[in-house]
Amino acid sequence: MATSVKVIERTRSAYDYPLLIKHLLHTPQRIARDQEIVYRDLKRYTYGEFMGRIGKVANMLKALGVGPGSTVGVMDWDSHRYLECYFAVPMMGAILHTVNVRLAPEQIVYTINHAEDDVLLVHSDFLKLVEMIQPEFTTVKKIVLLQDVPGEISTTLELAGEYEDLVSSASEGYDFPDFDENARATTFYTTGTTGLPKGVYFSHRQLVLHTISVLAGANALKPYGVGFRSDDVYMPITPMFHVHAWGLPYAATMIGVKQVYPGRYEPEMLLRLIEKEKVTFSHCVPTILHMLLSHPASKEIDLSSWRVIIGGSALPEALCKAALDRGIDVYTGYGMSETCPVLTLAHLRPEMVGWSKDEQIPVRCKTGLPVPLVDIHVVDPEGKPLPHDGKSTGEIVVRCPWLTQGYFKETERSEELWHGGWLHTGDVGHIDEKGYLKITDRIKDVIKTGGEWISSLDLENIILKHEAVSEAAAIGVPHEKWGERPVVLVVLKPEYRGKVSEEDLRNFYMDFVDKGVISKWGVPDRILMVDQIPKTSVGKLDKKVMRQQVIDLLKQG
Template identity: 55%
Template structure:
């Protein structure tokens, strides 16, 4: 392209440029929200104006403790109003918010905090025993701010600067936030893989603002209306995990009522859903399965009709979507990664599908969906050649977009593996159909090759999960001398006292072989019912541990 012929306007001498900074999301939300509220369990409740004042007070508090632009502030808390305030206050003063994954092992937590070079820490009382043994190995940290839900007499070992609410009250409700480069880093967190230490993923103000605007647009698409000012939102995705998929930023921009559940306890979640009249949540399939499996739901004493749930992290099984629908719960799918902020696709139904019955919509609802605005997505073969949109050609998903992490923090080799030839490579195997709908077939590392045939562990999980005697299922490949690998099914029974026999599961799958949905090679050699299936720190099936432990 000959850029010499392009017209580049000259700004007027008095014109100003407004950078895309997170603080603009907060101010827009306060204007929009009216009397809508921020709620934390049954403990705290205040409106958006007070929320903004608390963000300003937190900025003063952090500055008084010596936190400056470029410093890294770690957060260890349950999903709370405090966490939401830190989402804004820390980046708005130019510092970086490190959302620590509290479900990692102590050694992994130490690694992430040392690698991030954390300067200051906000910590919930519940996590003091976790961090106290590590403190001497984190000499850079200058202080710890205690977060409490109720007063406690526990004597902490850490050098606390005070308690969150007590210190917050000492500071004024207005802070003059600086204006700075929109490309400044705003957030940092760590994602685990199959090997090696956790990898640092970070995002700038610009990336988070653009992601928020796109997510807000996506959540108001025809037939996909999930969130607006009049909705009540409650996350069931931890706030340490990709900013709870970025939805707290989007909910704030739109001025929606926000409910934060603290520690995830099934009965508490259900009570909040009912008492606060929650309209919209998001979670991984295992957490949705946990909620709909609570006694209050199964007994029929609680009605969740009208609740909309966006499912991601892992594909939404058709059996779970059907179970939810029978309870009046409307589920849809979305797809992304920690490295992609995370939104890449959403199951916004094609026009001709949008008005049909649930059974006809079901296959579309459980696919990953179409690329959201500003995302370019391809499925490519091993040579990097884009495959046709025929719903059959399987390849790796690669993407481009304005909010993808540009590299792993201080990880040059891993960054080169993530980004190749100008594309972020996801490691997910998928197909694209003629509508541009993406369907994930498997992780590249989880696809099973048996007797020269490729078998999708995700497809098998979806089919086995349709058996009425199966509550939860994971499929992995196990070594086989003759065939290289064979599928193995590990399942949790709906009735622990009467699990199906392995032969029954194989016979159930045989009908899908007869229908041509799967090959004979997909019939598992091993079917085992277990009490519990290992999960990762964010509730996904942990196939690495499954291979090791089961």
């Protein structure tokens, strides 16, 4: 009997074909050279020009001393420049650090030093910030200016030049080499609400496999699934500094779709681009979708051709309904910084297509079905998989080829992340009989009261069904007797402010108690009306800040 696997024999002259980012460009080079890439209302060029500019960017960076193993940090809004760097930097064998420009200054300088950036590309909007933190840089040798509109810039920084000038004067040809597919391609930092940001990193192999699997997953149930095809017009509304804009710019480029980059997120500009460029496919967090649907200008725009994946936070059923009422084909996706990020997509199965809107909404708001190559489970505290019955709740753990292999320079935290050989997401959920995953909370956000667990997401979903409520967040606050008790923060729609009381909203919860949706014990002790709800730099609910604010408020009586 055979005692080991048989490895294939390789012809000496055979090409090994490492999975490198440069290979994602083969298809668009052949089928999409005349397709457009658009930046706001400022720039428009073809894929053919884009391919040439990638070589120019590489030559420009090489002249600044960038080579294999160097790190290039980018501080920019979503732009064609960022897309060029997504390819040119890692294709050189260098590492792209997508700097989160929405972090606090001390966190930004920490990430730049921790990532060991050699060259920093800085949009003019961030020059004052960089002037302030530049004395603390430990590795940055060159700074390049990024400008939307040419003009004189007043700065105390010593600049190596302006991006467009340097790219224009660089030669186009660059021989992007082959190297180990496990070479690090990108680094960025998580935006957790505790401690310093944590660095995650991804290889060429991981990004290529993620790109292929996301496209396969999006189109697996065509025409019933999410769908992302070469005839789409793509505009990300997830920052390009955040988890590779969910990896979709790589997927969009590989299939040669028209791409639209909106720069800074301004509601009027986003809506104008959707209408003018005929955008059909986007992705964003719930707060962005809510912002756009609430903006007066959206009422004048036909959104019925727009398909949107929602991630980053749970998609509230009320927001899903509002989007569907506008004709938007909306679905949930799931992932996190540590997972590159896409793990699941909330496809409709063929038998669900004929369902009513109200029947479809709970499916569209679930976390979804795993994309190809993702092995995902819900486990008990001992790590044993729980049954797929739609009820048994535990922590979500995952394996797939594109998960970060650790936290950069943090061995102990990396071992915690990968305890037992599975990546621990920190999310709590269950899987139903059809294979749909549903997140019910973050482990740290579950409200533990009197020996019971109450889902903050359930409390939020219920109150968001009230006609007066625009936004909501549920948290647990310390309680002397019960450990924790739920408190809900709500932002009322302008026309209802001063007309709806806390008692009105508590009675609304009691209606759901009568229907058996939640227990009476789950009704919040307090429902606080606020002007705004704290959010993180990428638009997620910042429950750490909320808890402290509520604790301080309740102490004041």
